Amino acid sequence: MSDRLTSLHEAIEKVLPDLDGVLALKSGPGGIVSPYLFSKEHPEELAKLAIWPKEPVPDTLKIILRAHPDAKLAIVCRGCEERGIVEMFKHAQLGLDNLTLIGLQCEKDEAEFCRCAKPFTVHAKTIVGQPIEGVADPLTEQVSALSQPEKLAFWKQEFEHCIKCYGCRNICPQCFCNICALEDEKWVETGRLPMAKPSMYHLVRAMHMTAKCVACRECEETCPADIPMAVHFRLIARDVKEMFNYETGADMEQKPPQLLVLEEGEYDRTGLPH
Amino acid sequence: MMHEPKIIGFLCNWCSYRGADSAGMARLKYPPNIKIIRVPCSGRISPELVLRTFREGADAVMVLGCHIGDCHYSTGNHRTAKRMPVLKKLLEYTGIESERLYINWVSAAEGEKFATVIKDFTEKISALPPFVETMK
Amino acid sequence: MIKYENVLTTCPYCGTGCALHLQVLDNTLVGVLPAKNHIISNGGLCIKGWNAHAFVNHPDRLNKPLIRKNGKLKEATWDEALKLVADKLGAIKTESGPDSVAFLSSAKCTNEENYLMQKFARAVIGTNNVDHCARL
Numbered sequence: 001m002s003d004r005l006t007s008l009h010e011a012i013e014k015v016l017p018d019l020d021g022v023l024a025l026k027s028g029p030g031g032i033v034s035p036y037l038f039s040k041e042h043p044e045e046l047a048k049l050a051i052w053p054k055e056p057v058p059d060t061l062k063i064i065l066r067a068h069p070d071a072k073l074a075i076v077c078r079g080c081e082e083r084g085i086v087e088m089f090k091h092a093q094l095g096l097d098n099l100t101l102i103g104l105q106c107e108k109d110e111a112e113f114c115r116c117a118k119p120f121t122v123h124a125k126t127i128v129g130q131p132i133e134g135v136a137d138p139l140t141e142q143v144s145a146l147s148q149p150e151k152l153a154f155w156k157q158e159f160e161h162c163i164k165c166y167g168c169r170n171i172c173p174q175c176f177c178n179i180c181a182l183e184d185e186k187w188v189e190t191g192r193l194p195m196a197k198p199s200m201y202h203l204v205r206a207m208h209m210t211a212k213c214v215a216c217r218e219c220e221e222t223c224p225a226d227i228p229m230a231v232h233f234r235l236i237a238r239d240v241k242e243m244f245n246y247e248t249g250a251d252m253e254q255k256p257p258q259l260l261v262l263e264e265g266e267y268d269r270t271g272l273p274h
Numbered sequence: 275m276m277h278e279p280k281i282i283g284f285l286c287n288w289c290s291y292r293g294a295d296s297a298g299m300a301r302l303k304y305p306p307n308i309k310i311i312r313v314p315c316s317g318r319i320s321p322e323l324v325l326r327t328f329r330e331g332a333d334a335v336m337v338l339g340c341h342i343g344d345c346h347y348s349t350g351n352h353r354t355a356k357r358m359p360v361l362k363k364l365l366e367y368t369g370i371e372s373e374r375l376y377i378n379w380v381s382a383a384e385g386e387k388f389a390t391v392i393k394d395f396t397e398k399i400s401a402l403p404p405f406v407e408t409m410k
Numbered sequence: 411m412i413k414y415e416n417v418l419t420t421c422p423y424c425g426t427g428c429a430l431h432l433q434v435l436d437n438t439l440v441g442v443l444p445a446k447n448h449i450i451s452n453g454g455l456c457i458k459g460w461n462a463h464a465f466v467n468h469p470d471r472l473n474k475p476l477i478r479k480n481g482k483l484k485e486a487t488w489d490e491a492l493k494l495v496a497d498k499l500g501a502i503k504t505e506s507g508p509d510s511v512a513f514l515s516s517a518k519c520t521n522e523e524n525y526l527m528q529k530f531a532r533a534v535i536g537t538n539n540v541d542h543c544a545r546l
Contacts, residue, residue: 152369224454
């Protein structure tokens with residue numbers, strides 16, 4: 001058992017008796033990992049505690065809290081998952097009062113797998129593992145360095161592979177609308193693959209991820225066509241930082257820009273004419 | 275290669291559409307490539323609408339609204355000012371010329387500005403290849 | 411006590427065999443998660459797999475055999491329904507020959523069930539008209 005797993009085990013054991021449950025990952029048949037709500041009634045299940053591969057736990061948390069809004073829970077979350085929870089809180093998807101965050105710090109190889117700029121938690125009081133610095137994102141740099149026709153060719157080819165499984169939307173912690181624009185035939189036509197160009201599905205989704213994407217890369221990981229859609233989201237996140245000085249999951253108090261009107265000086269940074 | 279571009283203009287009812295009216299009343303000339311759609315507020319123009327306009331074969335999209343601070347609904351055009359620059363960036367990252375999406379503010383009194391804006395924009399878009407060609 | 415767990419299973423829709431987790435909250439099926447480190451699907455699912463939980467508790471799901479009597483579907487016992495099918499299939503075979511009957515199987519059935527069906531088609535009825543739903 002690795003050090004991190006041992007300390008995570010201890011951290012959960014410590015809080016488990018006082019809570020309704022701790023949401024973490026459990027190793028199932030054939031070593032397949034999935035989210036599981038550990039409870040004080042069955043502490044023996046903790047023997048199957050797992051940490052990798054990461055799973056969309058914020059989404060699972062939302063499902064549980066919708067059915068049990070007053071439940072006292074703890075969640076084992078990585079940096080990206082913590083950001084996901086913070087952003088869901090800002091958009092009134094869940095409450096944080098009864099929630100304990102156990103921050104699991106990613107290791108170098110995990111961060112590199114996710115091309116993660118922030119593989120550490122910032123809000124969690126309990127921390128497991130040593131926080132490390134973010135790693136570079138070679139793919140995003142590579143794509144953004146392409147010329148305009150090259151970019152067009154690159155994305156046309158990538159989006160051509162899309163089978164419209166809606167997996168990226170389903171797994172996204174920030175896709176929680178009851179009525180989804182991507183299911184509206186006005187915007188995304190049905191019954192045609194590959195999609196008409198430009199791909200409305202991906203561009204509309206990229207727009208909706210503005211100031212919402214927490215860079216967890218769950219969408220890319222679940223994509224059966226391996227479309228690197230997070231590249232779009234990351235480039236836009238840089239613009240959002242520049243224009244609106246907003247970073248997802250960083251400041252618990254700061255409201256997302258789409259919920260606000262223009263502030264003093266903000267207009268100048270949008271590059272629009274005066 | 276020059277061509278006759280198809281430009282769709284979303285004009286806000288309270289300022290820009292009146293601006294187009296006053297350009298007409300002053301008998302100002304501007305290219306006929308722009309097809310004007312009147313909307314209650316430029317904030318009504320969601321990214322979905324712009325993208326669908328492109329998908330339907332438009333070469334360029336204009337969104338014209340009231341100047342910041344003059345919005346009939348006080349902060350409607352703040353939405354435009356927040357989302358359209360991001361959409362322009364997204365088009366750029368996807369390899370679509372971001373010039374194809376144009377945002378400006380035209381008040382009811384600015385008939386002359388309206389005519390100039392349309393003229394300059396049409397010239398700029400005529401120099402680009404037709405959008406549907408680039409999507410093939 | 412809140413109970414949340416994931417049950418690992420195989421997607422019922424086609425023959426690929428993608429693994430998925432059924433999300434079970436308080437003994438009720440609430441959703442589907444792909445299985446990440448599974449050798450076949452590797453964390454991916456298609457739109458059918460993503461909605462594989464939808465039919466389980468659907469109110470439109472058939473629980474009992476129905477027989478149309480006087481234009482209306484009425485609940486029937488399995489004996490009644492099977493007798494009706496057997497009689498009619500037998501009658502069609504005698505009247506128009508075995509090749510007037512076709513068999514459509516399903517990827518939702520097991521290998522053994524599918525084997526049985528083609529055996530029934532070929533050995534009992536005497537036709538090679540066998541096909542299945544999963545022509546993906």
